[in-house]
Amino acid sequence: MPRIKLGNWAESAVGWLNAHLSWLFDAVNTVLTGAYDAVHAVLGAPQPLLMAGILAVIAWWLRGLPAAVAAFAGLALIDSFGLWDQATATLSLVLVASLITLLLAVPLGIWAARDRRVSGALRPVLDVMQTMPAFVYLIPGVMFFKIGPIPGLIATIVFAMPPGVRMTELGIRQVDGELVEAARAFGTTPRDTLTRVQLPLALPTIMAGVNQVIMLALSMVVIAGMAGAGGLGEAVYSAVTQVDIGGGVESGVAVVVLAMYLDRMTGALGKRVSPRGRRATAKAGANRPVNLLRYRPGTAVATVGIVVLALVAGGMHLAGGGGRESVAAGPNVGNGKHIKLGYFPWDEAVASTYLWENILEQRGYKPDVKQLDPGPLYTALAQGQMDVQFDSWLPTTHKQYMDRYGSQLSDLGAWYGPTSLELSVPSYVKGIDSLADLKGKSAQFGGKIIGIEASAGMMGKLNSTVLKEYGLDGEYQVVSSSTATMLAELHRAIDKKEPIVTTLWSPHWAYGTYPLKKLKDPKGAWGKGEQIHAVGKKDFGKDFPQVAQWVKNFHMSEKELSSLEAAIQQGGKGKEKESARKWLDARPGLMDKLAPVTS
Amino acid sequence: MSSTREVYVSRLRAEHLYKVFGRRPEAAVQRLRDGAGREELRADGITAAVIDASFEVRAGEIFVVMGLSGSGKSTLLRMLNGLLDPTAGRVLYDGRDLTALSPRELREVRSRNISMVFQHFALFPHRSVLENAAYGLEVRGVPRAEREERAAEALELTGLGGWERSWPDELSGGMQQRVGLARALATDADLLLMDESFSALDPLIRRDMQDQLLDLQKRLKKTIVFITHDLNEAMRLGDRIAVMRDGRIVQNGTAEDILVRPANDYVASFIQDVDRTRVLTAGSIMEKPDPERLDPERPGGSAGEHAATVPSGTPLAELFAPFAHSTAPVAVTDERGQLAGIVTRERLLAALGEQPTTEVTA
Numbered sequence: 001m002p003r004i005k006l007g008n009w010a011e012s013a014v015g016w017l018n019a020h021l022s023w024l025f026d027a028v029n030t031v032l033t034g035a036y037d038a039v040h041a042v043l044g045a046p047q048p049l050l051m052a053g054i055l056a057v058i059a060w061w062l063r064g065l066p067a068a069v070a071a072f073a074g075l076a077l078i079d080s081f082g083l084w085d086q087a088t089a090t091l092s093l094v095l096v097a098s099l100i101t102l103l104l105a106v107p108l109g110i111w112a113a114r115d116r117r118v119s120g121a122l123r124p125v126l127d128v129m130q131t132m133p134a135f136v137y138l139i140p141g142v143m144f145f146k147i148g149p150i151p152g153l154i155a156t157i158v159f160a161m162p163p164g165v166r167m168t169e170l171g172i173r174q175v176d177g178e179l180v181e182a183a184r185a186f187g188t189t190p191r192d193t194l195t196r197v198q199l200p201l202a203l204p205t206i207m208a209g210v211n212q213v214i215m216l217a218l219s220m221v222v223i224a225g226m227a228g229a230g231g232l233g234e235a236v237y238s239a240v241t242q243v244d245i246g247g248g249v250e251s252g253v254a255v256v257v258l259a260m261y262l263d264r265m266t267g268a269l270g271k272r273v274s275p276r277g278r279r280a281t282a283k284a285g286a287n288r289p290v291n292l293l294r295y296r297p298g299t300a301v302a303t304v305g306i307v308v309l310a311l312v313a314g315g316m317h318l319a320g321g322g323g324r325e326s327v328a329a330g331p332n333v334g335n336g337k338h339i340k341l342g343y344f345p346w347d348e349a350v351a352s353t354y355l356w357e358n359i360l361e362q363r364g365y366k367p368d369v370k371q372l373d374p375g376p377l378y379t380a381l382a383q384g385q386m387d388v389q390f391d392s393w394l395p396t397t398h399k400q401y402m403d404r405y406g407s408q409l410s411d412l413g414a415w416y417g418p419t420s421l422e423l424s425v426p427s428y429v430k431g432i433d434s435l436a437d438l439k440g441k442s443a444q445f446g447g448k449i450i451g452i453e454a455s456a457g458m459m460g461k462l463n464s465t466v467l468k469e470y471g472l473d474g475e476y477q478v479v480s481s482s483t484a485t486m487l488a489e490l491h492r493a494i495d496k497k498e499p500i501v502t503t504l505w506s507p508h509w510a511y512g513t514y515p516l517k518k519l520k521d522p523k524g525a526w527g528k529g530e531q532i533h534a535v536g537k538k539d540f541g542k543d544f545p546q547v548a549q550w551v552k553n554f555h556m557s558e559k560e561l562s563s564l565e566a567a568i569q570q571g572g573k574g575k576e577k578e579s580a581r582k583w584l585d586a587r588p589g590l591m592d593k594l595a596p597v598t599s
Numbered sequence: 600m601s602s603t604r605e606v607y608v609s610r611l612r613a614e615h616l617y618k619v620f621g622r623r624p625e626a627a628v629q630r631l632r633d634g635a636g637r638e639e640l641r642a643d644g645i646t647a648a649v650i651d652a653s654f655e656v657r658a659g660e661i662f663v664v665m666g667l668s669g670s671g672k673s674t675l676l677r678m679l680n681g682l683l684d685p686t687a688g689r690v691l692y693d694g695r696d697l698t699a700l701s702p703r704e705l706r707e708v709r710s711r712n713i714s715m716v717f718q719h720f721a722l723f724p725h726r727s728v729l730e731n732a733a734y735g736l737e738v739r740g741v742p743r744a745e746r747e748e749r750a751a752e753a754l755e756l757t758g759l760g761g762w763e764r765s766w767p768d769e770l771s772g773g774m775q776q777r778v779g780l781a782r783a784l785a786t787d788a789d790l791l792l793m794d795e796s797f798s799a800l801d802p803l804i805r806r807d808m809q810d811q812l813l814d815l816q817k818r819l820k821k822t823i824v825f826i827t828h829d830l831n832e833a834m835r836l837g838d839r840i841a842v843m844r845d846g847r848i849v850q851n852g853t854a855e856d857i858l859v860r861p862a863n864d865y866v867a868s869f870i871q872d873v874d875r876t877r878v879l880t881a882g883s884i885m886e887k888p889d890p891e892r893l894d895p896e897r898p899g900g901s902a903g904e905h906a907a908t909v910p911s912g913t914p915l916a917e918l919f920a921p922f923a924h925s926t927a928p929v930a931v932t933d934e935r936g937q938l939a940g941i942v943t944r945e946r947l948l949a950a951l952g953e954q955p956t957t958e959v960t961a
Binding site for chain 1: 711715
């Protein structure tokens, strides 16, 4: 069987598209960004509780008072978690994605319902859209559309489209054939048959599709958060990767609140717009005594309520505007220039990135900090959509990215080193001090080495070199999961004093938190330690000559880095910037040492 | 238009209609014309639904097409208003070939001249009774006030006055079909196609609806093509009846023609269970009156004793009562009230016991 190089073809296709159709992607990007920004501006403008009030009035209008109260409570809860901004970002993304999805899906569904061939051709495409793991197209999405909400938006549209198309098609096909025949028998044109008979009768099914679209969009938006779409997805993701259980639960609950709100509202809207639903409402409303719990304001009343709240919100926004500006301290050499810092949630990356955010802000730059996975981040840097990141482990761990994108990146030099990769066991595991000692002991560890992401460089190295070197390859199975899972497993095992072998690296906060010992590597199978580099986009030196100079001279000792990491760890999630700032402020002179200004 | 009406006595005329489903339908029609059978085609995956159907429907008559399911009668009906395109043959409505019309012209004909009543009513559930009845006019673009007035009149006609604001699913089956009928009548179409329109109703309601249709027909004089699988219904409603079997029209005639002279064994077996007393009339079994008993002096009657005097269209069922009291014959009169013949007790019993004889008709 010859190797079918589908992957290569796809890569060339992506390359070709990127080279030749960038104008198209730019246009799409502009339109989508505009739509997203507009919706986000509207949703984000009012004070959180006021916006919650507006959404509660909508709930009142659609479902009644109990729903309104529940909606308000849920949304207020999100605000109290400090996740309001993320929630409005997510909501905006969901609304824009759903709207675009429906604009595409409903006509496609209609077309498919009227033409068997179209239906047949669409089916496999929809299957692919629904089942292809989202990351497969999230990454090309980043290449085409720049890092930010748009790749997430595109991925969401792709993922949420199938039920919209399918339910529209199903709804129309389900309309009794005799009714369609009756319409034709009275001389109805095909177009009128669609608008007067098929669509009204298919509406309940189509609305169920709309509901599905919105719910899928929400679930996808969370995943897209990992590729820089921001919002609650990013909050969930960063909480999970930092084993911040509490933060994870809070962001998760925020997602659930949004999901329930959107689900109930679209469900009620479906009843409201379908002809039979309207009729039932009209009947029920005709002769029923007024009951506050069941009372629902009419459309006019609800509209007035929303407008009043919106006006209040607008007024408050104008009055309160300008209060949030922070004052930059020290010499301003950045002149407000935006600089995009990317990081993936490794502790030294978080530490160095937030440190630099503070430094750059104090020097008059406007740093934007964004969390991404390594793959998307390197892609974004190579595309020039990100300016710099600080956590490039070279020459081994991130070799694959440098091999791939090296020519499109600029290496700003190492700021920490050497690092080391190792397998570690809890210190209560006796008699195992080096990799060689693992041989014949697999039963003790269940034959498993708990690894991290399969994509990590050290995982490849472990499987291809280290295990073979010590003759462990038949004996141990490397379980790839994620760093968060590995750390959770480590935490659990140590709690119960169970033996465990994990992949780990230095520097890592786990060494300060848990009693661990690094297994010696007498044969040097892991290779030499690595250096942590800062890597910029290709033109970084040209765009930010001063910053490039500072970063090239940047260096941290193990002591400095571990104290910074500890400070950030203690400061807690969501306060990384503040913690780094305190750490920096507590070291007079460091600022000028790291970012000297000649004047 | 009026001049063409004079030329074409028939309102609707089907000429050698074929409908074949499957691959290469035209070739299949040629094979059928060359004598191939339906089964032969079926083996090739081709369904010949209607084979060489020709008939005429006169203005103002109820023409019933009767056959079992799968006989092709519904397919035939749908070719009459172009819902299905005939594979071969022509449909002439007032001399105009409907098969040659553009889709737009055909829609125009459907919205003005031909309307349809369906087996399962096919009312639009998202429209009120009034909106349903007004549907055909709405499609035609008649202004709301006018179409609602005419729809309300049609509902009144079918006995549904006062139900305008109700919804279809609030009505019983019979009432729903009255809405279906009103929808068809509201457009003032002359030709009504009724596809098993009463088959979904329970027997009592069905009978009511048949009565109402006959009653309406007396007043409105529409031209109606009525599809049914129920022979009694066919006999009751049809001025003329076409019996279909396996896609072909096997006999076309009045109820009495079919009952007294079934064209073949199939029709004969079909009519076995018919209540002959309700279909056969006094006129169809009467004998020449006994000349001796003829009394030319008495207008409209004959001399001697008669159990009763009835018009020739009286069903046999109504002759039992007179014979219960008298052995004398019943006198039968023609339209002008002149004595046309007599029915004796023996003659009545013989007619009821008679097995239909199969005649070979060309």
